[in-house]
Amino acid sequence: MGVMKRVTMVFRAKANRALDRMEDPRETLDYSYQTQLELLQKVRRGVADVATSRKRVELQLNQLQQNSDKLDRQARDSLAAGREDLAREALTRKAGVQSQLDDLQQQYASLQSEEEKLSQASQRLQSKVDAFRTRKETIKATYTAAEAQTRINEAFTGISEEMGDVGMAIQRAEDKTAQMKARAGAIDELMASGALDDMVSGPHDDIQAELDRMGAGHGVDHELERMKAEIAQSAPRQIEGAAPASSDGATAQSASSAPAADPAQAGEPE
Amino acid sequence: MIVRILGEGQLELPASAAPELNQLDAALEAAVDRNDEEAFRPALAALLARVREVGSPAPPGDLRPSELIIPQPDASMAEVRKLLTDEGLIPG
Numbered sequence: 001m002g003v004m005k006r007v008t009m010v011f012r013a014k015a016n017r018a019l020d021r022m023e024d025p026r027e028t029l030d031y032s033y034q035t036q037l038e039l040l041q042k043v044r045r046g047v048a049d050v051a052t053s054r055k056r057v058e059l060q061l062n063q064l065q066q067n068s069d070k071l072d073r074q075a076r077d078s079l080a081a082g083r084e085d086l087a088r089e090a091l092t093r094k095a096g097v098q099s100q101l102d103d104l105q106q107q108y109a110s111l112q113s114e115e116e117k118l119s120q121a122s123q124r125l126q127s128k129v130d131a132f133r134t135r136k137e138t139i140k141a142t143y144t145a146a147e148a149q150t151r152i153n154e155a156f157t158g159i160s161e162e163m164g165d166v167g168m169a170i171q172r173a174e175d176k177t178a179q180m181k182a183r184a185g186a187i188d189e190l191m192a193s194g195a196l197d198d199m200v201s202g203p204h205d206d207i208q209a210e211l212d213r214m215g216a217g218h219g220v221d222h223e224l225e226r227m228k229a230e231i232a233q234s235a236p237r238q239i240e241g242a243a244p245a246s247s248d249g250a251t252a253q254s255a256s257s258a259p260a261a262d263p264a265q266a267g268e269p270e
Numbered sequence: 271m272i273v274r275i276l277g278e279g280q281l282e283l284p285a286s287a288a289p290e291l292n293q294l295d296a297a298l299e300a301a302v303d304r305n306d307e308e309a310f311r312p313a314l315a316a317l318l319a320r321v322r323e324v325g326s327p328a329p330p331g332d333l334r335p336s337e338l339i340i341p342q343p344d345a346s347m348a349e350v351r352k353l354l355t356d357e358g359l360i361p362g
Binding site: 155 | 273274276277279291292295296298299302317330331332333334335336337338339340341342350353354355
């Protein structure tokens with residue numbers, strides 16, 4: 001018979017069972033309309049739920065991206081400082097963060113598509129519900145209960161099919177968001193417990209500490225070198241510098257104050 | 271003829287498309303019956319592709335029930351099987 005026909009029959013059978021339960025066909029219309037409005041509410045809540053999950057994953061993505069960028073910087077700094085061992089450690093941690101990132105990106109895309117599908121389903125259902133409301137009023141105003149039956153059956157079967165479809169779409173979205181929530185919760189917990197921080201940068205960011213230490217060390221060395229060079233050059237320069245300073249009045253004064261410092265500096269080597 | 275793709279809505283198709291769709295559907299059904307995962311995915315994709323090719327979206331406020339209903343594109347074989355036995359539908 002084919003899959004399509006069989007699925008259609010299942011949908012029809014469900015609508016027929018619901019119709020059979022109704023005693024007054026026109027009551028069916030009002031009752032069904034209520035159910036439709038409830039389903040519309042439900043699908044809108046579904047869209048909002050998926051959006052919330054998506055935003056949460058988005059925040060986590062940003063956070064992990066920052067961590068990854070930081071580790072990348074640290075690896076570069078380490079290499080620049082000639083510390084390949086530190087760079088390797090930073091890159092190893094970055095790879096760990098990256099695999100979390102890849103996983104989250106997939107989840108994000110999946111939630112985005114689920115949100116889009118549900119939001120479209122919500123619009124489709126809205127159109128059908130609007131059409132049903134109009135049809136319902138027409139049927140109630142125009143036909144006797146007996147005459148109305150066929151028309152009610154058709155409208156009801158049509159809307160019931162849409163509702164069945166939307167109902168399943170909500171179910172699928174709920175299942176997906178439940179999975180994502182569990183995983184997002186696990187990552188939040190990791191972040192809160194500091195375990196992910198450990199993975200990113202060690203308990204106290206040992207890579208950064210090492211870089212800072214080296215950075216500070218280098219800073220002091222550089223400063224010392226610079227000062228030594230200055231001192232070594234300052235004596236001959238100031239002596240030579242005193243002569244051309246007389247060419248203008250302003251520097252003549254500063255030049256005259258310079259020799260005062262000279263004896264102290266000159267005295268140091270002795 | 272109105273055909274529904276689950277999760278996507280209804281399409282209006284010329285009645286002349288029916289024989290070809292039935293043929294594609296037969297391949298899909300055979301795959302499901304044989305529990306043949308490898309044949310299932312392409313069979314569903316082929317059916318959907320053809321329906322999208324010859325169909326155009328039905329008017330949004332159309333209350334006519336569909337003549338044929340096709341499972342959602344990412345449906346697993348287990349999900350399709352449920353659709354055939356009423357399990358896939360939410361009660362109520």
